Amino acid sequence: MHEINRRTLLGGAAALGLGLAALPGTAHAAGGGRGRVPRGAISIQLYTLRNVLSQDLEGTLRALAEIGYRKVELAGTHGRTAAEFRRILDRYGLRATSGHVSLAEDMNPVFEDCRTLGQRFAVVAWAQFSTADEWKKLADDLNEAGRLACRYGLRFGYHNHAHEFQALPTGEVPWDILTSRTDHRYVHLELDLYWAVTGGRDPVELIHANRHRILQYHVKDRAADGSFADLGTGTIDFPRIFSHSREAGVLEYIVEHDEPTAPLHTAKVGYDYLRAVRFPK
Template sequence: MHEINRRTLLGGTAATALGLGLAALPGTAHAAGGGRPTGRVPRGAISVQLYTLRDLLSQDVEGTLRSLAAIGYRKVELAGTYGRTAAQFRQILDRHGLHGTSGHISLAADMAPVFEDCVTLGQRFAVVPWASFSTADEWKKLADDLNKAGRLACRYGLRFGYHNHAHEFQRLPTGEVPYDIITSRTDPRYVHLELDLYWAVAGGRDPVELIRAHRHRVLQYHVKDRAADGSFADLGTGTIDFPRIFSHSREAGVIEYIVEHDQPTAPLNTAKVGYDYLRAVRFPKR
């Protein structure tokens, strides 16, 4: 499988999202509608993807993690360890009262060392964040590899997942849809879904319909907002109707709400806005 390269991804897929010219999907205006807004996101379910703060972390790991803890975060999702070993990075997290409960990883021929590092870091989830292929057979091979890795992850006490972007929802020349291949060919016991809400919308899909199609399999959300022009937005300032989506969280099976912004201009402010939004948002219980 191709090595993860999210910088390359953002150059292509974000442009695709903008090119789609998508207005908000039905029901994605900021009005939850229906029912009393009594549901809330548990504080212990809030996390942040450290990719959002990659530029700061590359300069000052200790200070950046200290700042996240000061905002109120207790969980983070890793995207690398910035030149530290897993043990060294875990020590930094521990010093600031942070738990690296999830991490983005690459598939490898030998996944054992990868999962050993995940355990050292204290992770509960290990997630493949990126794949792109041009044929259905390649996507099917990926699904088989995910199953294999997921079975091994279980031996390490880990939940293994796949994170979507927009291109998985676009039809291949054969008419098949990569996301459908992944979800139908992988075993839900071994491969869960980390549903990126921004990329689902950018791919022309309604996150609620995806939740309904994959009940109790969406264990993690990437909570990322979308501006009216299709660009990334700080959480709660864009067009995605999170209360409507969150009202289906029990149906989804979601355990973690992970704040993310792929191209923030002020990463710590973005992290704070995201944390504050998730603490304040209310939605109908179902």
């Protein structure tokens, strides 16, 4: 599988006076709610650990398993074939339940690799266009790929960044084009919470508008200056968002940090946070 070319969009910080961020000291209070993230729903996007994986693939995967992870989301297979990478994951009791993929003219080899890896989800990680017609074409391509994915027993999705929420010169919004034009039976949403907030949107409002279609969260925190933060150390009110997870339809809570200084520490902080967080049902 091809490595994914991920881009970082730190410009255009959102105005957070819309109730998207909690007041300092309250954003991540455990509270007395009964809701919790099931351990089996916790995963981590391996893009977070790309630098250490390139240095020591097996040692890093072993460390993730020791932290407590049982699921990972792929962003490439680090020079291994799908079968080779699957054997390594199996060795450490990890399962690649999801993976980021790129659209291709022939998606059959992509989905064959996904099935070899044991994935349940295949998600397009990135797209950017300047016209509404191009976004509409993308939506049609996602529908076509999603129908094919069903034949492989996969759920096919799209992962947002911030730019999908910015209006095009015509006034149309890419997110609205994608969510209205794609078929919810074949294309689900992997909602990146950091990028939604950075794009000026309230994740809870996005959930209300896309009930039972947001099957995966990228759980990524945001510092007060707009940069990435380890889970529980930033400003995003995850308990408020997670209290709507049943409405969203979420099956996976995927830890991610685009620019960690200590990737394995970030991974442990993220896992521990998701195990500890409590929220109203």
